[in-house]
Amino acid sequence: MSSPAAIPLRQSLETLVRDAFARSGLDPAHGAVELSRRPELSQFQANGAMAVAKAARRNPREVAAMVVAALADNPAIARISVEGPGFINLSVTDATLAQATAGIAGDARLGAAAADPPRRVLIDFGGPNVAKAMHVGHLRSSIIGDTLQRVFRFAGHDVVSDIHLGDWGLPMGMLIAEIERERPDLPFFVPGSHGPFPAQSPVSIDDLERLYPVAAQRAKDDPAFREAARRATAELQSGRPGYRALWDHFIAVSVGTLRGEFARLNVAFDLWDGESTVNDRIGPMVARMRVDALVEISEGAEIVRVARDGDQKEIPPLILVKSDGGAMYGTTDLATIEARAEARLDLSLYVVDQRQHLHFEQVFRAAAQAGMTAGGLALEHVGFGTVNGPDGKPFKTRAGGVMKLSDLITMATDEALKRLAEAGLAQDATAEEKAGIARIVGIAALRFADLVNHRLSDYVFNLERFTRFEGKTGPYLVYTAVRAKSLLDKAAERGFGAHGLPAAGLGAPATDAERRLMLTLNGFADAVAGTIEKRAPNLLCEWAFLLAQDFNSFYQACHVLSETDVALRDARLTLVATTLAALDRVFALIGIERPARM
Ligand code: ARG
Secondary structure (H helix, E strand, O other), rough: OOOOOOOHHHHHHHHHHHHHHHHHHOOOOHHHHOOOOOOOOOOOOEEEHHHHHHHOOOHHHHHHHHHHHHHHHOOOOOEEEOOOOOOEEEEEOOOHHEEEEEEHHOOOOOOOOOOOOOOOOEEEOOOEEEEOOOEEEHHHHHHHHHHHHHHHHOOOOOEEEEEEEEEEOOHHHHHHHHHHHHHHOHHHHHHOOOOOOOOOOOHHHHHHHHHHHHHHHHHHHOHHHHHHHHHHHHHHOOHHHHHHHHHHHHHHHHHHHHHHHHHHHOOOOOOOEEEEHHHHHHHHHHHHHHHHEEEEEEEEEEEEEEOOOOOOOOOOEEOOOOOOOEHHHHHHHHHHHHHHHHHOOEEEEEEEEEHHHHHHHHHHHHHHHOOOOOOEEEEEEEEOOOOOOOOOOEEOOOOOEEEHHHHHHHHHHHHHHHHHHHEEEEOOOOHHHHHHHHHHHHHHHHHHHHOOOOOOOOOOOOOOOOOOOOOOHHHHHHHHHHHHHHHHHHHHOOOOOHOOHHHHOOOOOOHOOOHHHHHHHHOOOHHHHHHHHHHOOHHHHHHHHHHHHHHHHHHHHHHOOOOOOOHHHHHHHHHHHHHHHHHHHHHHHHOOOOOOOO
């Protein structure tokens, strides 16, 4: 199956232009080629002549003209000209366009470059908290993080994803204290007991989700309970067997539920580690940091000062050990970095709400001071904005509580079912099949709506808009792909040949719609590269949307099944097959599915 790497058009043109710069005695670094910002004028543009001319104190239009002259008789180029202050506009011949597209079509990677060198990348995302229902913030982390893991892996990086459960802080002690209050006679609470403890969990996930807010409220109102919760947390962390046994049940019960919710979102993790995973490292790590004089005592707590000269704003110290000996959120993060460094990772990405930026700044600085990153581990916070309600404030339920992820998924699926009925889609399917299609459409709506925004922007949650089959939505993409597939199925039914034809069957484009579609197919590699470089899946989503639009325009403008010129018909069917393969590929990267029919 190994085909020679296909080189997309922009990349091969850039090689030509850089070479023309060099042959004209100019620095080839300025020969970058990009897609034209005015597609009605040309397919591509090169803007480096201005910078080169400025450095050499020459006339930019003259410099550009030199480059144009050096390229004028290249057979791949159909049109090339100097515009405005010194832009070089260029378009390729139809034969070149078809040939490059055939290369993409025949390449399993659709022209995307392989990571060079591949790096060992850990992606920390999801981050749900044990016993607490996941909310929309976890939705963003999960969707963006999962998409990044898919794209990095596709590029050839060695990726490990870690859910990093919130399973070790005060909330755990609050739950233990609350259960002890309600059911003090459970064996878990017998002082000094080493068990055995009940193998059956005394609490279900519903119990945990009910108990947690009760306990949190009680901790606010009642200082004695707060103290009990704090003590329970410290005793859990230092290994009291009964508490550990009870806590093991919390984890098992929560993880069972979480697995189901993440599966519904098409999100997977390699590691289900948590804050607790590094508990045994904390003592030795702190001891070593004391020896290295990185720790200071302040008001009974041990802290690490991380402020630096020249900081624009105040960076407060990281609290490592509280006055009661308990570990903090930052302590477990720091110990986790130590573990990740020992695992010889090159890069660790944290896909977490931008509002935690300061936390990561503190932790990363402490890690650097403790020498944990000296072996080459790079740490990076990949932040994201909030999901808001129509009022512009963080999204809530009507009753004002946090919106649970599972409810959200159900709402999206229900809305998708309504939309399918409105659009008259999948109406002859069985109820079961229809439910499956609604799930695919609903998840596509949620994932795409989240990913298409730049991760740092906030967005307004609007299911009605996200689930539409028109516009920049997941359902529009899904619908387009199903349409392409049904076209190919019809062609196969009629015995038309092109369905499985090799990509060499792509003909030269005869219309602008075909040219645009081919050009866009050549842009996959850049969409992947940009997504990786900027940790920005919106680039891949924009590309997928463009591809779907170009496909629909092509389908409107060109006869396919009804084309009487058989060679043209088969060439167009090959273009359809290539587009479908590209849609399936980008779907796999952004985590949406294509139903067999709709
Ligand atoms: N559990 C945290 C929260 O809900 C997110 C964890 C993010 N990852 C990390 N390594 N700190 O806010």
